[in-house]
Amino acid sequence: MKKHLLLWAAFAATLIILPSIFDSVLGISILNQMTIWIIFALSYNMLLGQGGMLSFGHAVYFGLGGFMSVHALNLIADEIFVFSITLIPLIGGAVGLLAAIFIGSFSTRKAGTVFAMISLGIGELIVASSLIFVDFFGGEAGVSGDRTYGPPFFGVEFLQDSEVYYLGAFWLFVATLLMYLFTQTPAGRMANAVRDNPERAEFIGYSTRRVRFISFCAAGLFAGVAGGLFAINYEFITEENLNALTSGRVLLMAYIGGLGFFIGPIIGAIILTLMNSLLSNYTELWMLYLGIMFLFTVIFLPRGFAGFIMMHRLAWQNGRLKLLALPYCLTAIPAAAFVTALVGLIELSHAGDEGLHFFGIALSSNSIVSWLLLFALAAASAFGVKLTRARLATAWQAANGASN
Amino acid sequence: MSEVFIFATLNGLVTGLLLFMLASGLTLIFSMMGVLNFAHASFYMLGAYFAYTISGVIGFWGGLLFAPLIVGAIGAIVERYGLRRVHASGHVAELVFTFGLAFLIEELVQFFWGRDTKNYQSPEIFDFALFSLFGQEFSAYRGFMIFIAIAIFAGLYVVLTRSRVGIIIQAAISHPNTVANLGHNVPFIFMCVFGTGTALAGIAGVIAGPVLTTFPGMATVLGSIVFIIVVIGGLGSLPGALIASLLVGLLQSYAIASDVGMPELLTLLGISFDRNHPLNDLWTLNLPQIAPVLPYLLLVLVLIFKPTGLMGNREE
Numbered sequence: 001m002k003k004h005l006l007l008w009a010a011f012a013a014t015l016i017i018l019p020s021i022f023d024s025v026l027g028i029s030i031l032n033q034m035t036i037w038i039i040f041a042l043s044y045n046m047l048l049g050q051g052g053m054l055s056f057g058h059a060v061y062f063g064l065g066g067f068m069s070v071h072a073l074n075l076i077a078d079e080i081f082v083f084s085i086t087l088i089p090l091i092g093g094a095v096g097l098l099a100a101i102f103i104g105s106f107s108t109r110k111a112g113t114v115f116a117m118i119s120l121g122i123g124e125l126i127v128a129s130s131l132i133f134v135d136f137f138g139g140e141a142g143v144s145g146d147r148t149y150g151p152p153f154f155g156v157e158f159l160q161d162s163e164v165y166y167l168g169a170f171w172l173f174v175a176t177l178l179m180y181l182f183t184q185t186p187a188g189r190m191a192n193a194v195r196d197n198p199e200r201a202e203f204i205g206y207s208t209r210r211v212r213f214i215s216f217c218a219a220g221l222f223a224g225v226a227g228g229l230f231a232i233n234y235e236f237i238t239e240e241n242l243n244a245l246t247s248g249r250v251l252l253m254a255y256i257g258g259l260g261f262f263i264g265p266i267i268g269a270i271i272l273t274l275m276n277s278l279l280s281n282y283t284e285l286w287m288l289y290l291g292i293m294f295l296f297t298v299i300f301l302p303r304g305f306a307g308f309i310m311m312h313r314l315a316w317q318n319g320r321l322k323l324l325a326l327p328y329c330l331t332a333i334p335a336a337a338f339v340t341a342l343v344g345l346i347e348l349s350h351a352g353d354e355g356l357h358f359f360g361i362a363l364s365s366n367s368i369v370s371w372l373l374l375f376a377l378a379a380a381s382a383f384g385v386k387l388t389r390a391r392l393a394t395a396w397q398a399a400n401g402a403s404n
Numbered sequence: 405m406s407e408v409f410i411f412a413t414l415n416g417l418v419t420g421l422l423l424f425m426l427a428s429g430l431t432l433i434f435s436m437m438g439v440l441n442f443a444h445a446s447f448y449m450l451g452a453y454f455a456y457t458i459s460g461v462i463g464f465w466g467g468l469l470f471a472p473l474i475v476g477a478i479g480a481i482v483e484r485y486g487l488r489r490v491h492a493s494g495h496v497a498e499l500v501f502t503f504g505l506a507f508l509i510e511e512l513v514q515f516f517w518g519r520d521t522k523n524y525q526s527p528e529i530f531d532f533a534l535f536s537l538f539g540q541e542f543s544a545y546r547g548f549m550i551f552i553a554i555a556i557f558a559g560l561y562v563v564l565t566r567s568r569v570g571i572i573i574q575a576a577i578s579h580p581n582t583v584a585n586l587g588h589n590v591p592f593i594f595m596c597v598f599g600t601g602t603a604l605a606g607i608a609g610v611i612a613g614p615v616l617t618t619f620p621g622m623a624t625v626l627g628s629i630v631f632i633i634v635v636i637g638g639l640g641s642l643p644g645a646l647i648a649s650l651l652v653g654l655l656q657s658y659a660i661a662s663d664v665g666m667p668e669l670l671t672l673l674g675i676s677f678d679r680n681h682p683l684n685d686l687w688t689l690n691l692p693q694i695a696p697v698l699p700y701l702l703l704v705l706v707l708i709f710k711p712t713g714l715m716g717n718r719e720e
Contacts (some may be wrong), residue, residue: 054496056503106708113440114711116499117635121703124628128697132689244628248507255500288515291508298501299486302493350515 008177015169019162026277028161033273035168036229039175041253041265043222048251049259050183051215052195053108054116056247057123058223063242064099064126065092065224067137069231073145085150085158089171089228096224097217104216109209111198120244127243142238145231158232168229175225180262182218191215252290256297258304267305285350289343315399327388327395334384341378348374411542412661413654418546420653421553425608426630427637427645428560429601435640436577436597437487439495442502445627446509447602451475451609452618453517456524464527472606479602483595506623514620526614549611556604557646564642573597632703637713644715652699659695 018031040062047053069092075081107118130137137143147158156163182188190211194201198208231237240246249272257268272290279286301308315321340359348356348363348370356363363370430444454474455467482505490501526545533541564570576583576593584590616622633652637644668690706713 048496052496054499110711112495113499113639114707117440117631118704118707120628121632121700121707125697125700125704128694128700132693132697244624248503251500251503285511285515288508288511291504291511294504295486295501295508298497298504299489302490302497346515 011176012173015173018169019165023162025161028165030273030277032161032165032168032233033277034270035165035172036226036233037250037253037269037273038266039172039229040223040226040250041257041269042176042179042262043219043226044250044254045259045262045265046179046182046191046215046219046222048254049261049264050188050195051111051191051212051219053111053119053212053216055119056116056244056251057119057121057126058219058250059242059244059246060103060123060126061096061099061220061223062227062230062246062250063130063237063239065096065227066231066237066241067143067227068092068095069228070143070145070235070237071136073147073149073231073235074143077146077149082151084153085147085232086153086167086170088147088232089225092228092231093221093225096227097221099224100217100220104213104220108212108216111195111208111212123242123244123247127239130239130242137239140239142236142240144236147232147235164233168233171225171229175222176266179218179222183262187211187214252294256294256304258306258308258310260303261306261310264304264306271305283347285346288346318399320399323395323399324392327392331385331388331392334381334388337381338378338385341374341381344374345371345378408661412657414542414546415661416654416657417650418549418653419657420650421550422608422612423626423630423633423653424646424649425553425556426605426626427633427649428556428642429604430630430634431637431640431642431645432560432604433598433601434634436573436594437491437498439487439498439502440631440634440639441601442499442627442631443482443505443509444502444602444605445623445630446506447475447479447605448609448612448626449513449620449623450478450509451606452524452613452622453513453522453609454606455610455613456522456618457517459524468607468610471610472603475606475609476599476603480595480599482602483598487598488591488595506627510620510623517620519620522613522618524613524618545615549615552607552611556607560604560642629699632699635713636699636703636706638715639713641713641715644713647714652702655698655702656695659691659698662691664691 019028022028022031040058043061044055044058047055047058069088072081072088072091073085076083076085103122107115107122131139147164150158158164158167190201190206191214194206194208194211201208201211227237227241230241253268253272254265255268256271257266258264275286275290279289283289297304303310312321312324315324344356344363351363363374426444426448429447430441433439433441433444451471454471455464458470459467486505487498487501490497532544535542562570564574572583572588573593576588576590580590583593613622616625629652633648634645636652637646637648
């Protein structure tokens with residue numbers, strides 16, 4: 001218990017310190033995005049990771065919460081309802097919850113493919129109707145609001161992004177804590193049981209549908225909270241925030257991070273937000289890399305990055321983690337070189353006539369030397385990986401073998 | 405009125421049969437591996453793009469022959485080196501894998517062919533009207549599409565039910581272990597069926613590319629609809645897929661061609677309404693507007709009331 005308290009205190013401290021470390025405009029804006037996406041990815045994990053329900057339409061609850069929040073901002077601005085905008089995420093959450101109660105009432109009957117298909121259908125249904133009901137959804141242009149009209153919250157008017165960050169961080173902390181506590185409740189435990197063996201859960205007297213419904217509603221609630229934060233941060237929202245693109249994005253986050261672990265989606269949300277905002281500055285092909293990375297994760301790391309870290313638990317308990325350090329480094333260097341060469345090849349074939357500056361080396365797609373250089377690097381590093389892999393495998397066995 | 409109806413029927417038939425070409429491969433793959441291939445429409449897109457490139461060199465018919473072969477080969481490779489590895493991690497992982505594959509293929513298409521729309525044209529020998537009715541012409545190319553789709557259905561049906569290969573495939577679907585014991589290479593059969601299914605999607609892409617325009621978003625446009633058709637028809641049922649394809653094609657076509665909506669209904673009921681009401685959008689709704697929504701609505705209704713689909717008998 002004490003260890004847990006310490007962990008949460010460290011989490012809160014990190015949230016408070018972060019903006020002082022990354023204090024540039026870009027840094028704060030990325031942190032703001034992270035607060036939103038972490039909550040959203042965690043809520044998705046309640047469905048897929050903990051409840052075993054694969055959803056292709058989770059953005060619906062995020063988007064509906066966000067739309068209602070922007071409308072709430074406008075109501076505050078028009079002085080129809082006046083309250084502090086710090087409470088906007090609650091409105092988003094309430095809308096997400098209501099939508100989840102309604103949709104969950106018929107979609108949670110089955111898990112698996114049927115659930116996935118219903119979620120896809122509902123998602124497309126809402127997206128298509130968002131273009132029909134222009135008053136609420138604002139059509140293609142979306143709706144916009146202004147967060148600065150509300151009554152100041154202890155003198156803070158949320159003019160600046162850093163002020164918004166602390167609001168987001170507060171809600172992130174609250175939401176993360178609540179979602180963690182949910183996993184510890186009987187309902188959360190039963191969600192795992194229903195995921196793993198629905199027949200057995202039915203047999204000992206639980207309604208699997210009810211258990212799924214509870215998880216589903218909780219996930220909708222927190223997705224709505226994330227949508228509310230989105231509304232505060234960006235002050236506008238469009239149809240894109242509830243369509244399949246956003247639903248797919250949160251699936252990618254949760255999966256790349258690691259489904260089975262509470263911390264997984266947090267890692268995934270951080271990685272994807274960083275890729276989205278940093279990598280897109282360097283290359284217009286970042287979506288291609290994201291796709292490759294995602295497939296790579298699904299094939300080779302089915303439990304995501306968090307699962308990869310957790311693979312080392314046994315070695316850690318055996319106290320033999322240091323056995324792995326050197327072999328890891330030896331394999332990582334040629335592996336990194338291989339990835340670099342591949343990226344170079346992809347970028348070069350996309351560069352056109354202007355050529356490409358790659359790590360300070362000017363490459364030209366017309367010169368055969370540039371191509372040969374990259375191919376040679378790729379071949380050599382692939383050979384390097386092959387050479388060092390055996391050593392890594394031996395070290396892995398030694399580190400994980402029974403202690404004697 | 406009747407000419408609108410006849411042309412809506414013909415257009416619906418063309419769309420429906422095109423959808424069926426995709427849905428047939430998807431159904432085949434599902435009944436074999438128990439996984440819905442999210443990337444199926446992406447193979448359709450690949451078919452259109454390969455056909456575009458090949459037709460620039462050796463003409464449309466070369467594209468029709470080689471593009472599906474290439475797409476089928478890619479499909480077989482994906483099954484052998486991707487899907488088969490993921491299979492061990494369960495159905496959800498497989499679904500997620502094909503989802504990621506769809507994402508990746510769209511990016512790859514943009515990488516190799518660019519983001520713009522490709523000028524992929526139907527061959528000149530089809531540049532005549534097959535017949536004209538009430539002054540409107542029905543192009544020969546659409547007739548060709550109908551012909552190909554029906555030929556595929558007939559061919560698939562005959563191969564699956566009348567030939568030795570088809571019987572082995574059917575047996576491998578229901579009793580993989582027994583078939584393996586009889587000395588057949590079941591994983592190889594699976595790979596071939598996956599390749600054939602994606603090649604069928606490739607054919608659909610080759611012949612739909614000129615009509616529905618060849619651009620990087622073409623997979624997304626059809627992708628979820630095809631998915632829905634397979635579920636509505638009943639997972640793994642070929643006749644169900646045919647019925648659902650025609651149903652969705654005709655439904656959309658009629659809805660677009662019609663000109664009725666809420667205003668007409670309300671007038672009929674004698675209710676008048678205020679234009680400035682916040683729910684104005686709801687009261688001015690008409691059928692052409694909600695045409696894109698209809699397949700999804702149908703899906704949700706079918707899944708709620710008959711989760712097995714129209715002709716299906718298995719739930720998962």
